[in-house]
Amino acid sequence: MNIRPDDRKPVIAILTTRDKFREFRGNHKNFRDIIRTGKELGYLVYVITVKELRLGNHYVNGYVPGPGKSWISVQLPPPEVVYNRIPTREDEAKPAVARKLAECLEYPGIRLYNPYFFNKWSLFEWLRGSNATARHVPATRRLRSARTLAAMLKTHTSLYLKPETGKAGKGIMRVIYHAGGELPYRLQIQSGKKNVTYKAATVERLWSRIGKERGDSRYIVQQAIELATCKGRPFDLRVLVQKNGKGGWSMTGIGARLAGSRSITTHVPRGGSVEEPSSMLEAMFGPERSLSILKSVSGTALLIARQIERASGYMLGEMSMDLGVDEKGGLWFFEANSRPMKFDEPDIRRLSLERIIQYSQHLYRQIAIFPQRM
Ligand SMILES: Nc1ncnc2c1ncn2[C@@H]1O[C@H](COP(=O)(O)OP(=O)(O)O)[C@@H](O)[C@H]1O
Ligand SMILES: [Mg+2]
Missing domain, CATH: 3.30.470.20 (ATP-grasp fold, B domain)
Known part of the structure; x- marks a missing residue:
């Protein structure tokens, strides 16, 4: 019996960027786990950097796990599914990286998995x-002026201020309005595991203190949920x-x-x-x-x-x-x-790794069914 083309197992590459001090960026342990899961299910999975992913070549240079924590660079068949794990927004915004991602989206022989970060x-x-x-x-607005802040404080006594491209709690602040007293506005700023509180008499004062923290970053302001x-x-x-x-x-x-x-x-x-x-x-x-x-x-x-x-x-x-x-x-x-981080819960972790491979197979089937892009 012939194997239908869509039943073949695709070659999967985990895409990341180069690094000055080691082979590539990203969570190496996570990449190893994905590669191991792929192997158990019968798939070739390897890591590739944006620079080394040359579309249309017969071979590419990728990385596979070596002994201990090492990685070995080897010539490998080009990927049919590319799992995007570029670790940071900054890397992804670089022109050469953005260009390569756009090329992958256009290229008929490749399916790109997770094209962009969210804002x-x-x-x-x-x-x-x-x-x-x-x-x-929750009620949410872009935080651009003291007016927005004052308007939000009319309907909500507590607000979260968050950077549009933040993660892991970085830059998050909370504003609380306590009626009465001379300093009714409280600003809590997350700093390490603790938070520091400033008090202000007016929204204008509060706004200028927020400005100091915020710098040039774009923020959203959001109703705090109890x-x-x-x-x-x-x-x-x-x-x-x-x-x-x-x-x-x-x-x-x-x-x-x-x-x-x-x-x-x-x-x-x-x-x-x-x-x-x-x-x-x-x-x-x-x-x-x-x-x-x-x-x-x-x-x-x-x-x-x-x-x-x-x-x-x-x-x-x-x-x-x-x-x-x-x-x-x-x-x-x-x-x-x-670009979800690893879940530490063992059951979630195991299933999450298997799904990456299973969905890659689905994506590959789409190439066989729709050789031209949808
Ligand atoms: N509007 C809100 N009301 C109550 N808690 C919030 C609100 N927004 C954020 N938080 C708390 O702060 C955490 C971090 O917010 P999140 O938007 O996930 O930012 P980050 O990208 O830094 O993780 C949330 O997991 C939640 O505990
Ligand atoms: Mg979060």
Whole structure:
């Protein structure tokens, strides 16, 4: 019996950039895990840098794991699926990198998996575009003037200020308005695992203090959600959604992060801890409600992923999401990341690696069915 062309296993390359001090950038351990999973499932997977990915060549120079932590550069067949793991926005914005990504999108023999980073502001615009997702989006505006800040403070007594291209809590601030007293405006600035608070008498004063912190970075300002708590600390949910072997969005796993005692975010490097979502939710809502909340987290995250994909106009393969649960069990979208970090939960981790390979197979089938680009 003949093997149909779409049943062949594609060659998969993990795309990253070069580095001055080692072979390439990115999370080497993650890359090893992906390569190992590919091998177990019978796929050739290797790492390639933007520079070495020459389209149309019969061979390319890629990297495969060597003994210990080493990597070996070898000649390999060119990739049919390219899994984009360029680690930073700065790298991805470089002209040579942007050009190569655009070429990959055009090139008929390659499917590019995860073309771009998201911008926080675009995400909110996209999600407001559909009623089903708009109800999970906190009130959000671009932070460009003291007027916007004053307007937001009229309707919300607490706000989050976040850089549009931020990650891991960097640059996040919180504003709280306490009626009465001479210094009613509080500005909390995250610094390491702690936060420092400034007090101001007027919105103008507050604005100038924010300006000092913000520098030239673009920010959004967002209604603060009163998060559900466990042991007196707020927690939120980290969700991983990925496309499966059939090309449909599916839920890979839900994790929870409990905020550190003196942090305004739940990030682990800022004192937060990895927790079991059901035990977090049960503490607040009891076992029955928490089960139904978890179900709605799955449904909502999939709705959000589909809307992001539709509105962005890019074909996406995976994303992680930060979702907040309020004290009534309502779900709120904080952000999505198109280059998800590793989940430490072993079950989520294993499934996430398998899905990368399975979705690559799906992408490859699309080449066989639609040799010209869709
Ligand atoms: N509007 C908000 N209300 C309440 N908590 C928030 C809000 N926005 C962010 N947070 C908290 O801060 C964390 C980090 O925010 P996020 O938008 O994910 O930024 P980052 O890209 O730095 O991770 C969230 O996981 C959540 O704990
Ligand atoms: Mg986040």
